[in-house]
Amino acid sequence: MLSHWRQYLAISPFFLVFGVFSFFPVFYSLYLAFQRWDGLGTVQFVGLQQFRFLWDDPVFWLSIRNTLVIWVLSTVPTLFGALVLATLLHSVRRFKGFYRIALYIPNVTSIVAVSIFFGAVFSNNFGLVNAILGTVGISPVPWLSNPWLIKLVIALLMTWMWTGYNMIIYLAGLQAIPTQIYEAARLDGAGPIRTFFQITMPILRPIILFTVIISTINGLQSFSEPQVLFGSNAANPNLGGPGQAGLTTLLYFYQSAFVNNDYGYGAAIVWAFFVLIMVLVVVNWRVVQRGRKS
């Protein structure tokens, strides 16, 4: 190992930066979860008190429920839509590059810009959607105050952003499938639907597994969307929208740590949430893997 010191030295900047800016903060936050700290004063050890507060905190559980609902509402259409779009794009003959770029653009647009746009489009009183509904005689829908519709709007926003991203991954997977298999299937008399479910899906399984896990991690980390949609200010410090229906766990963490200066509690929230994400990733893994054994 020592004989390779030059190579190790050459790659060391990444690990040094990673250590200082990622590895250390992660474990410092674990340390903070057992303290009370306002960010400037002395750090006071409180043992498991923060976690006990967490267990009794209805807002924390509400934020978990909100996050899970938004996650399901966005991940399912995102992955399904991405797969359908990828299949369509795979069979398209002309303008391939254009379609790819067009569908991928939402992902590289700033979340903040998109959230502001969605906020304007779905606004209760003066939004575009309600204006259009009004012209056909439908009374305004309270998109940004009904607890379910708030989640729906956030999920829609996330679907819009992440469908193209997953589509590109699926497309790469589709292009790796040898065409001979499809030719053989066609000779055996399989239609497009059957081909899709019997050939495309099983071969894509590892890629689907990958996107499911990435989407789980991404979807559970929703923060900017509700933060921008229901931004707070001095006069109106409520976060997460009316009735906190759009309060995701990360938004709650941000509110606790950086708005309330309660860094210990914030750290406890994210560590509890980390455990939850790990559990969900394992569950996902099992569910997607199960079909393979049979």
Place this chain on the structure above:
Amino acid sequence: MDLSRRGFLQAAALTAAASGLTVACGGGSGSAGGKNGKNLTLWYWGGALSDKVVAEAKTHFSGQVKLTAASIGGDFKQKLTTTLAAGASVPDITGIKGEDMASFLPNANRFLDLNDLGFKKIASQYLDWKTKLARTEDGRQIGFPIDIGPTALFYRADLFDKAGLPTDPDKVAARAGTWEEYFALGTELGKKVPGTYLVNNISSVFNIAVGQGSARFIDQDNHFIGDQDHIRTAWDTAIRPYTLGIDAKINDNTWNAAIGKSLSTELGAAWHALDIEQAAPKTKGKWRVCATPGGPANQGGSYLALPKQCRNPEEAFKIISWILSPENDARGFTDAAIFPAAPAAYAMPAMTGGDPFFGGQKVIEVFGPAAKAIPASYEAPADAAVMAPFMTELSSIEAKGKKPADAWKDAVAQARQIARRQGVN
């Protein structure tokens, strides 16, 4: 792929030099320099100070020091907290928002005591209740008051006229002297001019009603008092427009759109005038201002402070006391609707003129007396955090039709828990 020894050494030396330089620069601007530095940095946010006054301060003091002003965007408190915690690149002079002051007071040792630098001598020029909010219990003065946010009732004179109500500020103030009278006026207005509402949401009513009292959510002995009568009264006041149907229930970002259309009145601080003006420029001349129903309250209003790392406290204090002298304070009102914390400014020509947006009304006649009559109240470090659940539950009532009794119960329970988490007993 093998790196030649010479190439590698060159690359390594360059990297080391680059990182060395960065470190040197990073450290130099904050910690080094002693106590009579020639370069001073000032952190503030857009609209906190008059940009013109800041620019003039640079030239005014160019003989002694070089002042660099930086307008810091985003979450100002968070950026300041992290910088102070890190202890490097700390600004020599910094703004602190009024609502954040309470949370900085427990760490007063991070700042210089302005009394040592001569604030004591000029303190009487500034409103006492405002100065007191930036003072620790042992008398250390952390913040130099920039501005305050005395509240008032903004109303649409044209809509009042349409409804056959008085439009003259004094007469409106007389008609809407108490909250109940104000709501009665709103009910009448709603009947005569359909499609208009009295308040944008009930959280804003609650916010002001709490500010009208002399006690808030936590008392000076660090006890939670958010479940007591004074808060309950403010809560009940806030619920009234909701039950009367004169609440526009605006909890999303559509306030800008509503302000020129469906809102007939607006409760807010002096700086709120600029928000209304920017959101509804077409309603210019139609607005008037009168006293807040139930008495004045304060919303917002900021401070300047000198962090402990300040490289030239004497000069820095000279600069801030120049920027915030009553004369320059009055200019802040003209330039950026910053309402001065120095009452002497209220009589200056910069402030006594008529405001065309308010139909030429001399708004100082409303805000001036309000500023002096604001009740002093103790604001605990956790106060803002403890207040948040009340606001959230009020928005729940509006958005989901949650029963006010349930909402009150949940708000108190939640506030109590946040208080306990923050070490309030």
